Amino acid sequence: MRKTIVSLILLGTIWAQALICGADEPSVEVFLQTQRKVQAVLSKALESTIGVGSGGTGVIVSEDGLVLTAAHVSGEPGRRITCRMPDGKRVRAKTLGRFDHADAGMVRLEGEGPWPFSPLGPRKSVKAGQWCFVLGHPGGFDLDRGAVLRVGKVIFARSDTIRTDCELLRGDSGGPLFNLDGEVIGINSRIGDPLDDNYHAPIDAFHKMWDPLLAGEDLPNTRRGSDRGDLGVDVETHVKGVVVTRVRENTAAVDAGILVDDVILSVDGYSIDDSSDYRWAIGKNRPGASVNIEYLRGESTSELTVELGEAPRRGRWRRRGF
Amino acid sequence: MLSLKKPTLIKMSLYALFLGVVHSGYAADSSYLDRADRVNGWSTRSVFEPLYQKHRASVVEILEDGHQIALGTVVSEDGFIVTKASEFGMALEVRDAANQTYVPEFISVDPKNDLALLKIKADGMKPVQWSDDATPSMGQWMISPHEDETQVRVGVVSATQRTIPKKPGALGVQLMNVIDFLRFSSFKDFNEFRSKVDQQKRPVDQFLAERLSLDDLDQDSGEGENQDSPDVRILELLNDRIFRKTFVRGEQLEGIQLSKPTEELLAKEASQEEEDRFSYRSVLNLMILEDAFPELIIPQLKGGLITGVRPDSGAEKAGVMLEDVVVAVNGQNVMTSSDIIQIVQQHGPGENLKLQIHRGKQELVKTVTLGYFDTAFPELDVNIELSGDISDRRDGYQEVIQHEIPIPPKAMGGPLLDLEGRVVGVNIARYNRVTTFALPAALVRASIEKLK
Numbered sequence: 001m002r003k004t005i006v007s008l009i010l011l012g013t014i015w016a017q018a019l020i021c022g023a024d025e026p027s028v029e030v031f032l033q034t035q036r037k038v039q040a041v042l043s044k045a046l047e048s049t050i051g052v053g054s055g056g057t058g059v060i061v062s063e064d065g066l067v068l069t070a071a072h073v074s075g076e077p078g079r080r081i082t083c084r085m086p087d088g089k090r091v092r093a094k095t096l097g098r099f100d101h102a103d104a105g106m107v108r109l110e111g112e113g114p115w116p117f118s119p120l121g122p123r124k125s126v127k128a129g130q131w132c133f134v135l136g137h138p139g140g141f142d143l144d145r146g147a148v149l150r151v152g153k154v155i156f157a158r159s160d161t162i163r164t165d166c167e168l169l170r171g172d173s174g175g176p177l178f179n180l181d182g183e184v185i186g187i188n189s190r191i192g193d194p195l196d197d198n199y200h201a202p203i204d205a206f207h208k209m210w211d212p213l214l215a216g217e218d219l220p221n222t223r224r225g226s227d228r229g230d231l232g233v234d235v236e237t238h239v240k241g242v243v244v245t246r247v248r249e250n251t252a253a254v255d256a257g258i259l260v261d262d263v264i265l266s267v268d269g270y271s272i273d274d275s276s277d278y279r280w281a282i283g284k285n286r287p288g289a290s291v292n293i294e295y296l297r298g299e300s301t302s303e304l305t306v307e308l309g310e311a312p313r314r315g316r317w318r319r320r321g322f
Numbered sequence: 323m324l325s326l327k328k329p330t331l332i333k334m335s336l337y338a339l340f341l342g343v344v345h346s347g348y349a350a351d352s353s354y355l356d357r358a359d360r361v362n363g364w365s366t367r368s369v370f371e372p373l374y375q376k377h378r379a380s381v382v383e384i385l386e387d388g389h390q391i392a393l394g395t396v397v398s399e400d401g402f403i404v405t406k407a408s409e410f411g412m413a414l415e416v417r418d419a420a421n422q423t424y425v426p427e428f429i430s431v432d433p434k435n436d437l438a439l440l441k442i443k444a445d446g447m448k449p450v451q452w453s454d455d456a457t458p459s460m461g462q463w464m465i466s467p468h469e470d471e472t473q474v475r476v477g478v479v480s481a482t483q484r485t486i487p488k489k490p491g492a493l494g495v496q497l498m499n500v501i502d503f504l505r506f507s508s509f510k511d512f513n514e515f516r517s518k519v520d521q522q523k524r525p526v527d528q529f530l531a532e533r534l535s536l537d538d539l540d541q542d543s544g545e546g547e548n549q550d551s552p553d554v555r556i557l558e559l560l561n562d563r564i565f566r567k568t569f570v571r572g573e574q575l576e577g578i579q580l581s582k583p584t585e586e587l588l589a590k591e592a593s594q595e596e597e598d599r600f601s602y603r604s605v606l607n608l609m610i611l612e613d614a615f616p617e618l619i620i621p622q623l624k625g626g627l628i629t630g631v632r633p634d635s636g637a638e639k640a641g642v643m644l645e646d647v648v649v650a651v652n653g654q655n656v657m658t659s660s661d662i663i664q665i666v667q668q669h670g671p672g673e674n675l676k677l678q679i680h681r682g683k684q685e686l687v688k689t690v691t692l693g694y695f696d697t698a699f700p701e702l703d704v705n706i707e708l709s710g711d712i713s714d715r716r717d718g719y720q721e722v723i724q725h726e727i728p729i730p731p732k733a734m735g736g737p738l739l740d741l742e743g744r745v746v747g748v749n750i751a752r753y754n755r756v757t758t759f760a761l762p763a764a765l766v767r768a769s770i771e772k773l774k
Contacts, residue, residue: 026359026366028373028741031463035478039461128355133461138756139705148756149460149480150726155355165360167726167756169705191708195728195755196360 041182047116051084051141057175065109069174074105097213102205121185126157136172159277165196222283229285229308237274241265263296379448393736405735407438408715430773439773453744469732477727488718491671491692494635497626497659625649626659650678709754716751722759
């Protein structure tokens with residue numbers, strides 16, 4: 001009798017648990033639906049996927065020949081490079097801006113359009129668990145083979161990178177990550193050892209840096225060591241922006257009157273989506289640089305101009321005389 | 323089971339409930355996709371278990387010395403099985419789904435298509451159902467058994483169905499032009515070099531490593547690549563077939579690149595600094611000298627110097643050694659390592675080449691069986707290094723279906739199934755991290771008929 005009760009209770013909890021998180025049950029039907037959606041947008045996606053430079057990939061996103069690719073494929077702004085269309089034709093192009101932090105790069109094709117292109121995915125639309133697909137030229141452009149397709153799922157989406165289980169290789173860099181509507185939601189960036197360690201520059205990084213990239217700007221990276229500006233707060237990713245969880249003593253934040261629970265929404269006009277975004281937006285400045293901070297306190301939004309301090313040295317707790 | 327006291331029972335139930343709640347809360351973290359829920363995670367791919375179980379009996383293990391080296395696909399009730407040919411010798415066993423082992427009655431091999439047909443003594447085996455679909459479409463889901471054939475993996479057809487050209491075979495050696503070596507080491511001839519090495523009592527490879535960096539041969543630096551520019555690039559027309567770029571930094575030889583002469587290169591060569599052209603003249607002079615005075619035999623100025631022998635390569639197995647100078651291949655005299663490479667590239671893995679070798683004062687002939695290029699030089703293709711375990715033979719196929727199902731070399735020979743359970747192809751090569759090749763059903767069936 002007792003055995004039965006215990007088994008029933010244990011089974012009960014497992015069953016209840018399955019109910020709670022059984023939301024997205026996989027099924028053959030889900031796979032077939034994904035296949036239908038991918039195949040419906042595949043030819044357009046293939047038309048807009050091109051070889052960029054000497055062994056990278058890119059995607060055309062406008063009729064007049066704007067191409068998104070990886071920063072490490074396009075390299076320095078203002079260079080002339082060659083791209084390859086799916087039919088093998090070589091097209092000259094010029095490199096535009098570069099955003100190393102997210103590995104986002106832009107290129108402009110030369111010559112008459114109209115070019116076949118893929119639309120961009122909207123802001124804040126990429127979610128863990130969603131189906132997606134990749135096109136690229138692993139191992140280099142191969143006319144007989146064409147671009148290679150991989151279908152997978154988003155594992156996580158951060159402001160500076162998206163991880164999926166679409167296997168990538170050298171040569172795929174700069175190629176497009178699509179959602180099932182055929183919209184570009186990422187650009188292939190790098191891989192780790194395991195087969196499901198594949199990273200992509202998020203389309204949101206392109207959205208947020210669109211104008212500077214288009215204008216050919218070489219955007220700065222997070223600075224190093226004590227040459228990095230610091231506000232003096234600890235933050236956590238919030239529903240919108242980042243929330244201050246601690247204000248450190250004797251810092252620029254104290255002088256500026258920033259309080260715990262303030263939510264930082266943007267820095268110098270750059271919208272902060274998560275703590276990774278925040279670290280870059282502040283850390284790309286030198287100590288002493290003036291930054292404009294938009295923040296939410298309670299119900300009201302305000303702005304501050306703050307002069308950044310110096311990033312703390314490692315082992316700062318030693319200074320407190322332990 | 324133990325008899326439980328009431329308090330313990332309550333504690334246990336509460337604990338189980340607590341675990342359940344905690345686990346469901348954790349699993350419901352919507353910002354991170356758990357491994358189980360990824361495309362080839364156990365939760366997702368278990369969707370295909372029922373489908374695969376229907377056909378599981380058509381997949382067998384191919385064993386050599388008791389270890390699994392491949393899978394096999396059952397193609398007839400009376401025990402014909404097809405598998406990948408290039409993975410094994412002849413001492414095979416077959417193990418079926420019921421864990422019964424058989425020794426094949428006969429084995430027949432189709433080397434061109436990399437297929438082998440085995441026959442075991444069995445009745446009532448479950449053959450696969452072939453698909454009529456000659457070209458499955460890109461984006462179509464497929465499933466295949468993993469190397470552990472009780473498990474299935476899933477992926478889409480990922481590229482155009484096409485021919486995969488055969489890569490030439492490899493001797494498994496690193497080469498350098500004798501003439502270049504001598505020039506940079508400033509020795510009169512090989513004998514002087516030899517005596518210097520002997521005097522210092524050091525092996526040749528160490529000697530070379532100290533004096534030169536051996537990044538020569540076919541390291542193609544494309545246009546967009548970021549490379550530190552070496553101090554000097556010496557451009558030389560060696561003869562009407564070979565143009566050589568030599569990269570020097572300080573006194574260190576950085577690398578040598580051999581290529582066909584082009585208008586562009588010739589123009590660059592003509593506009594070089596005078597002292598750089600000296601090296602061009604010295605080489606040309608030596609060649610003119612030999613032509614003009616053939617009786618002036620300077621045997622060691624010609625040929626390819628072996629500066630490295632790859633382990634397990636055809637060259638190593640044939641007894642080719644460091645410092646050997648190859649002066650002829652299959653009876654054809656060779657001046658430079660480029661000449662040797664050109665001949666090797668006309669032959670495929672498994673073919674034999676006769677090398678005429680000078681070893682010190684000895685003259686030898688070594689017959690080398692060519693191996694697979696990628697197996698001998700994995701570091702030349704970064705994608706190979708990033709791919710983990712891949713098949714040895716992975717090219718030279720008349721037609722392949724390319725897909726992304728992540729299965730290892732030991733799963734080759736297993737079937738590629740569509741979601742109706744029909745066999746579209748037989749997996750033939752794990753090519754790299756993103757690619758597996760399968761031979762289409764029609765090709766496999768035609769081969770089976772010939773092999774029977």
